[in-house]
Amino acid sequence: MSMNIATPGVYIREINSLPPSVAGVSTAIPAFIGYVEKAERDGLGVPMCTPVRITSMLEYESLFGGAYAQPFSINIADTADIPVTSSSVIETRTITVNQDTADSDFRMYYHLQMYFANGGGPCWIVPVGVYSAITIKKGALQKGLVALEKISEVTLLVVPDAVSADLSDLDRKAIYEDALAQCEGMKNRFTVMDVPQSATPAPVSDGNTFRNNCVGPDNLNYGAAYYPYLDTTLNYGTNPLLIQVASYTINGVPDTAFDDVRDFNTDVSKALQGTKDALSYLMVATETLSEEDAKAVQSIVTTVNANVTSAGNLVGDLPPEFELAGDIIEAILVDTVGSEGEMVLAVSEAADFVTTTDKTNANALKTALQKLLYELETTMTKMADGYNDPSTEFVGGNLNYLRDNQPSVYTEVMSAVAGYRVMLNPSGTIAGIYARVDTNKGVWSAPANVGVRNVIGPSVRVTNQQQGELNVDALSGKSINVIRNFQGRGTIVWGARTLEGNSNEWRYVNVRRLFIYLEESIKRASERFVFEPNDANTWVNVKAMISNFLTGVWKDGGLTGATAQEAFFVNVGVGTSMTMENVLAGEMIIEVGVAAVRPAEFIILRFTHYIQE
Incomplete structure (x- = not known):
């Protein structure tokens, strides 16, 4: 830059001796799309399909409410006996709890609980309807996906309600294909999917149904699927008004006017x-x-x-x-x-x-x-x-009376209700595990062989043979990752493949997500050069900037190679990555190659019988 020097004196010109740097983007910022109890902020409604960023479960509850209240019915039977040998009354109480209806399909709240419990941090919520909507609709979930096209920070797409019984396999296919297409189009995000579990779970059959009916053949390297559902330690959301006391008897006699x-x-x-x-x-x-x-x-x-x-x-x-x-x-x-x-x-x-x-x-x-x-x-x-x-102990229909007048009975009832645990599809949990692995090891590490928190175990015990058929599919190549329980180790994510399981380039989740991280980080850092001169000085700065960034990734273990030259290369300039025609057309082309670390899925030990001489 020239200086207008007209007056005698001393002038200072600061010259940057170091190239600009690349700031790595966040890698595990999921967006959850689904139904909520409410959508309210500061006394005003939040319009549906409006993405909202949150950082904690408390913030979610203040904006979107709690879990769908699961109805229960209670049967209470009291007996009072006076034994012949004693004047003391011996009271016995039997409390039977029944889940009035099947599990609700509105599960978003539980997924957020599991996400934060398993290491999740900031995330986006896209409410597409409230529980009063009664049923889950494909169109609403698709609108939620479209709304996320405006949010560049999002790196993971999670649609927990896609496994709802309200939706057909064809509906699920449309939702998942829209998510994968968005990932491929924007190239800055990845989709976590659930394999729907049948009422009588059969791992291989459930996997084939998912492959054939729930996901198409395109953009498979931008998604991963997980099976089976998880038996969690979470309690159902309840409302005392919806926990009905169906019967209350004393020595076999019902209360008056019950x-x-x-x-x-x-x-x-x-x-x-x-x-x-x-x-x-x-x-x-x-x-x-x-x-x-x-x-x-x-x-x-x-x-x-x-x-x-x-x-x-x-x-x-x-x-x-x-x-x-x-x-x-x-x-x-x-x-x-x-x-x-x-x-x-x-x-x-x-x-x-x-x-x-x-x-x-x-x-x-x-x-x-x-x-x-x-x-x-x-x-x-x-x-x-x-x-x-x-004249009687109880004549109310729900738990309000018990809570206010018979707290000991109320406590017993709520303890019995707490014995019911939520079974949950794993996508929200997996999103939290992605975030935990990214924080502890790096996005280049496979999100597998890590424990799952807040679970009793997988709802289905998958054998080695069954996992083999889910993990490798010769026809479609759609790999399904399995969550398994191992004695002495607990519940483990035992797979890290994308849906494009037969691809040598994009077989692994961590490789796909590493490239998303590198591409998005370099893309954002390179935007500062859009209107700079397309000449050798700019090319040197760009190459130095990207090389320094990739060297840091290599030193952190994200790239393989004994030297930096073996781990990556960066080409920019005439004769290497572009021609003079590109320069005249205003195009600066940068070629970047990296050697990603791949997991050793199969460790093969060779033993030879050594004969003593």
Whole structure:
């Protein structure tokens, strides 16, 4: 740079003696795409398919809520015997817990728990719907994938809900193929997939179904699949309002009026939970005002209204001994279930919201639902106090009464519920393991032969022969990595192959991800030279910058070779990587070659019988 020297004096010109450096990009920043309990920040809804960056489980819970509440039913049987030889009463209590419904397909919360427990750090969440959506939809997950094209920091794609029973194999194929196509197009990310596990798991059969029906033939080196599901140590998400006491007997005799009280309690509980769901959905709908969201809110509100009306009708059927409780509850519900009540008005406003998608109507509906929520919560509190017949131990339908009046029974029930553990597809866990291996060893290390945290074990014990058929497939080449349990070692990830398992270049996960890391790091560092002169000075700086970066990777163990020259090469300039025609066209072409470290999957020991001379 020339200096305009017009005045006598001393002038200083600072000259950079060192080339610019390459800053390595982050390597394990996953994006989780799926359904959440809510989507709310600072009192405002987060529009669906809006990527949000988080750094902890606490932050996830504040923005997106908790796990889907798994319904349970409880049967309690108390016996009180007075033995002949003693005047002391011996009480025996039997508590039976039943899982009312199959595991919910909404599993995102559990995957985040496993991700952070296994070493995960910052990640992105893409909410595509809330639990009130009832079913998981292919189109919503695909929209979430499209939204991630704008986020360059993401390096891993995880779609835990893709194994949902709501989706067909054809739906899964469309989702996974979209993810792989995005990885190949952007060349800065990798997809972690789950192999759906059948109701009666059969490793080889499940693997073949996945290969044939759930993933196509293209872009396979940008993804890896894992099997089987994991028996985790996680407890199900619960809600005391949804844990129903189906029966309560004392010496074989049911409590008085139990059926009516239980039915009433059940309806009010469902209405309360539904109102919370509707409010969560409405927080999002008021941001987007889409007709699809509006219809979903209307459907929920209509169901809530039906449950509250049903509960109100039961008040008059309760026995005389519960007259006080009936009066309390009827007074609370009268404005809600009456012909001129708030809920009827709310449903009417919901219909207007669908047809006009008017934010004023949406806010009016939100106000009505908030009032209903308050009334229902008050109902549940009053019910715990009002339904307290001194002649019996318990007459409530859910756990509110037990929690407030019989804490010892409540503790026993919750302990029994905690005995149920979540079985989970492994993709979220694997994303955490990728992050842990990257931090401890480097992205060039195979994410295998490492322990899985927070698990009891794999849900299926895979044999050596079965793993051989999953690991190597001569026809499709779609390798499937297996999670296994070894005696004395615990649960281990025992495989590190991409779906392109027959490729000599891209067979291994760590090789593919190493090249993503190198390419993205060098690409970003080279952008500073876009408008620099395309001459020898620039070429020298570029070559020195990349060479210094690759030397550091080689010294850290990321490249193989006794010397740096054996580990990599960098060519840039006329006669090596480009011609004068390229220079005149404004093209600076850089050639980089690296020798990646590959895992020794098969260690072969040769023994020769040595005959003594």
